[in-house]
Amino acid sequence: AQKVTQAQTEISVVEKEDVTLDCVYETRDTTYYLFWYKQPPSGELVFLIRRNSFDEQNEISGRYSWNFQKSTSSFNFTITASQVVDSAVYFCALSGTDRGSTLGRLYFGRGTQLTVWP
Amino acid sequence: DAMVIQNPRYQVTQFGKPVTLSCSQTLNHNVMYWYQQKSSQAPKLLFHYYDKDFNNEADTPDNFQSRRPNTSFCFLDIRSPGLGDAAMYLCATSTHPLYEQYFGPGTRLTVT
Numbered sequence: 001a002q003k004v005t006q007a008q009t010e011i012s013v014v015e016k017e018d019v020t021l022d023c024v025y026e027t028r029d030t031t032y033y034l035f036w037y038k039q040p041p042s043g044e045l046v047f048l049i050r051r052n053s054f055d056e057q058n059e060i061s062g063r064y065s066w067n068f069q070k071s072t073s074s075f076n077f078t079i080t081a082s083q084v085v086d087s088a089v090y091f092c093a094l095s096g097t098d099r100g101s102t103l104g105r106l107y108f109g110r111g112t113q114l115t116v117w118p
Numbered sequence: 119d120a121m122v123i124q125n126p127r128y129q130v131t132q133f134g135k136p137v138t139l140s141c142s143q144t145l146n147h148n149v150m151y152w153y154q155q156k157s158s159q160a161p162k163l164l165f166h167y168y169d170k171d172f173n174n175e176a177d178t179p180d181n182f183q184s185r186r187p188n189t190s191f192c193f194l195d196i197r198s199p200g201l202g203d204a205a206m207y208l209c210a211t212s213t214h215p216l217y218e219q220y221f222g223p224g225t226r227l228t229v230t
Contacts, residue, residue: 034217042207045161045221091160095216107217108160 002027004094006109014117021077021112029053032096034068034075040088051075062073075100082116089113090092121145124209125126130228131199133208139225140142140210149163151190152184157222161208167192168215196227204229 003026004034013019018075036048049059059066063080079086093106120180131137143149149168153215164178167186181203184194196203206226210219 028186037221039148042223045208045210046207047220049219050218059183079145105163105166105211105215 002029002032002096002105002107004092004096004107004109006092006112008112009110010115015083016081017069017116018078019082019114019116021079021090021092021114023025023030023075023077023109025073025075025092025094027096028096029096032094035093035095036066036075036077037091037093038088039091039111043083048077056084079114082114084116084118087114087116119196120192122209122211122220124222124225126201126225128228130230131196132230133201134198137199137227138211139196139207139227141192141194141208141222143211144190145211145220146189146191147213147220148209149212149219150186151210151212152192152221154203155206155208164194166215168214172213175188179227199227199229201229203227 004022008022011019032053034051038046049066056070062063065078067076075092089111089112092109095106095114121144125140129137137215149166151166153156154164155161163175164182166173181197185193194207206224206228208224209222212219
């Protein structure tokens with residue numbers, strides 16, 4: 001079964017602090033994809049990143065970075081020098097390819113509410 | 119800009135009165151999805167279309183139906199809304215079922 005766990009329900013930081021959002025996943029698929037989405041108070045889910053299971057290279061995009069480690073089944077997301085505009089709910093998600101998984105379905109974690117205070 | 123559009127953004131309906139939510143896309147994506155999201159929860163997949171192939175999640179209530187008359191449009195019909203159906207309804211698209219989904223702004227449904 002596919003499962004995504006985001007153990008941190010809420011995180012509060014002060015502006016300019018670095019913050020890491022944790023994501024742990026479970027899958028029996030050999031080929032799978034991992035995603036992060038941001039949902040600001042307006043409600044629209046915004047796609048941030050996709051990684052496939054064969055690419056463990058970490059990625060950096062501006063203040064955002066992602067650490068994918070298959071050995072620990074984790075796909076963590078770090079925001080450097082956080083800003084008030086980063087306040088949102090962040091969802092980690094997983095999709096699979098092999099038989100036994102419903103093709104095309106995203107399995108979402110429960111989300112982490114990040115609040116950045118000025 | 120290419121995008122996913124949902125109308126209306128806010129919908130109020132009465133208990134038991136049918137309601138239709140609409141979604142359109144200019145991305146020309148093959149796959150379209152409908153999600154229900156309640157407060158402080160992750161989005162819950164209701165259905166998706168891969169081209170014309172319809173896929174219904176096993177736990178989607180019979181009260182919910184969907185139509186995709188063409189590539190660009192998809193509709194969610196709630197035949198007899200109950201108070202428990204009040205939620206945000208999100209439409210999304212993707213080029214392939216495995217890849218990232220692009221979401222519309224959502225329709226917030228209130229049932230009175």
